[in-house]
Amino acid sequence: MIMHFQLKPLFENKNIPGWNFSFYYKKERYTGIYHQTGKIEWTTNTPEQEEIEFLTSQIHELMLYHVYE
Structure with a gap:
């Protein structure tokens, strides 16, 4: 299980x-x-x-939730 997922924009x-x-x-x-x-x-x-493969799938789901919601 992925824990403590953090996200920051790549560009200003x-x-x-x-x-x-x-x-x-x-x-x-x-x-x-x-x-x-x-x-x-x-x-x-x-x-x-x-x-x-597992981690990539998990990251895609987290990105959909945090960014593309």
Whole structure:
């Protein structure tokens, strides 16, 4: 389960899409950039390959809730 999900705009002009995000998963902190296209660019601690699909799905859902609501 993703915990302590945080989100910040990537640009000062908040009308330009792009967000920095961070969260904890299995006691490890992950950060990345969520691009307008939905592409996720991991900036620290890239998750294990078998976890990426699950985490990507969870992040997309959180983004829909927090940004596109």
